Amino acid sequence: MEVVNTALNVDLRDVRHSFGRTEVLHHIDMTASTGVTGLLGPNGAGKTTLLRILATVLKPKAGTVSLLGKDARNRHDLREIRRDIGYLPQQFGYYPNFTVFEFVEYFALLKEMDPGMVRPAVVQAIERVGLQSQARTKMKTLSGGMVRRVGIAQAIVNEPALLLLDEPTVGLDPEQRVLFRGLLRDMADHSTVFVSTHLVEDVATACNHVVVMGDGRIVYRGTPDELMTAGNETTDAAGDSAMERGYSAALASGRAVAS
Amino acid sequence: MENHEKHLDQDLNIDLDHVWQGIRGEIWGKPLSPMERITRKLVGSAAIARVMMTSPLMYLAWITASVMAIALGLMLTVTSGQPLVPLMAPLLAIAGVTYAYGPGADSAWELSRTMPVSASMLLPIRVAFIFTVSTVFTCIGTFFSATATDITMLWLLPMVALSLLAIAIGRLTNGSALGGVVSGLIWFGIVLEPLRDQLQRPLSQIDMGVAVSGAAIRSLTPIYLLVSVASIAVMMFWRESDLSRKGRLWKW
Incomplete structure (x- = not known):
């Protein structure tokens, strides 16, 4: 996979966040340009919090967040940034009485797309996730996997420059997962994509970069091949595949450094 | 081929x-319904027009609740003359609608928060629209009962005016929740001001009817109308400044 654009679409400097007294992100420094970055980590590692900061849902307690070359703290810039973001939350909520088309169209309008371009874009997004035959179906009648695909459709409808997907493959069947990875590879040509996942095979097949998080810190960053190589070189880490062993080893070394 | x-x-x-x-x-x-086309032209935003048009669709319960509240208000006014319904209705409505459209119940709240059209702007827009619809219902009701006219004055007209004010402040502050808080405080002020002379008395002896009597609210009707018109003007001005910032000409 060739990365064609080297502009820094994400630039986080010393980002910290806490909920009450519990610090959930510690001194995160991260940059990303065009391509797909897989966020791996156990539950509670801080992946969702990091994605929510990137999605401008959360303001970090400290540090600077620059997205798409703009300062996320500046109100005018924030509006510009949000026009170019696609986000699929972990807890994807929807309006059950909307049809698939109405739901994607609703968020396309909220993203301030040109009204004349909205309907063709909605059709394209729905087709890209393979839901064309459900376009006029009410959301409440869809299966969990289909709802997830609607979530992906609303995220990509504006061809975002920054696409943030929190566990997008949950509930997808194997065929849909393969289609989804193809979609990610397409998006990687012109977007900066972050995918949070527990599935190392998603990372192995669709990501250019891997970031492993543990206890609110980035404990590893590299490419899927490098993580796999690290796994091959490790004999005592848990995991069935080289990448799983690499992931376990990265987490273990991160914990050792933190303690 | x-x-x-x-x-x-x-x-x-x-x-x-x-x-x-x-x-x-x-x-x-x-x-696109004719109503949505007109709304798009009036507010100059396809997104806000869609939000306005889909709000009652999403929350039909609120239309039902408004109708129920109007019916209950009518009944209490006719039977007991107690002013508690018109006194509390706007605040209950603000709290209820805030819950319905806020993180409590809006299933797509998190997603809405990442939109350029601010989620906290959507709330007062929906509130104002729903209460405008309720006002229309109540006005229809006035054809059947003279008492319904009082209910319109006591509750819905202030509510619509204060909702518009909340939107106007929200627009000026670019989507802050400040508008809702200010509107709520103004309602408290409106309620408390006529009671100023009675505030030294024990609570049980305070005649709250004075605060929300038809005469008291009617005397404020011009102010409510003025606030409504001024708020709409502020919204228009806000759009104008926003468009001019982008170097585009103002168009109506």
Whole structure:
């Protein structure tokens, strides 16, 4: 996979966040340009919090967040940034009485797309996730996997420059997962994509970069091949595949450094 | 046939895929209602027009609740004369609607918070629209009962005016929740001001009816109308400044 654009679409400097007294992100420094970055980590590692900061849902307690070359703290810039973001939350909520088309169209309008371009874009997004035959179906009648695909459709409808997907493959069947990875590879040509996942095979097949998080810190960053190589070189880490062993080893070394 | 289409595509420089997607979009989506077309022109935003048009659709319960509240208000006014319903209704409505459209119950709240059209702007827009719809219902009710006119004055007119004010402040502050808080405080002020002379008395002896009597509210009707008009003007001004910032001409 060739990365064609080297502009820094994400630039986080010393980002910290806490909920009450519990610090959930510690001194995160991260940059990303065009391509797909897989966020791996156990539950509670801080992946969702990091994605929510990137999605401008959360303001970090400290540090600077620059997205798409703009300062996320500046109100005018924030509006510009949000026009170019696609986000699929972990807890994807929807309006059950909307049809698939109405739901994607609703968020396309909220993203301030040109009204004349909205309907063709909605059709394209729905087709890209393979839901064309459900376009006029009410959301409440869809299966969990289909709802997830609607979530992906609303995220990509504006061809975002920054696409943030929190566990997008949950509930997808194997065929849909393969289609989804193809979609990610397409998006990687012109977007900066972050995918949070527990599935190392998603990372192995669709990501250019891997970031492993543990206890609110980035404990590893590299490419899927490098993580796999690290796994091959490790004999005592848990995991069935080289990448799983690499992931376990990265987490273990991160914990050792933190303690 | 396919080759023929490709030739046409190349000769005329037309993106046929895009054309077909547009046609499918028209088939899959609902046709734009005349009401939504008018709203788009009035507010100058397709997004806000859609939010306004879909709010009652999403929360039909709120229309039902408004009708129920009007019916209950009518009944209490006629039977007991107690002012508690008109006194508390606006605040209960603000709290209820805030819950319904806020993180408590809006299932897509998190997603809405990442939109350029601020989620906290959507709330007062929906509130104002729903109460405007309720006002229309109540006005229809006035044809059947003179008491309904009082209910309109005591509750719905102040509510619509204060909702518009909340939107105006929200627009000026670019989506802050400040508008809702200010509107709530103003309602408290309106309620408490006529009770100023009675505040030294024990609570049980305070005649709250003075605060929300038909006469008291009627005396404020011009102010409510003025606030409504001024708020709409502020909203228009806000749009103008926003457009001019982008170097575009103001158009109505």
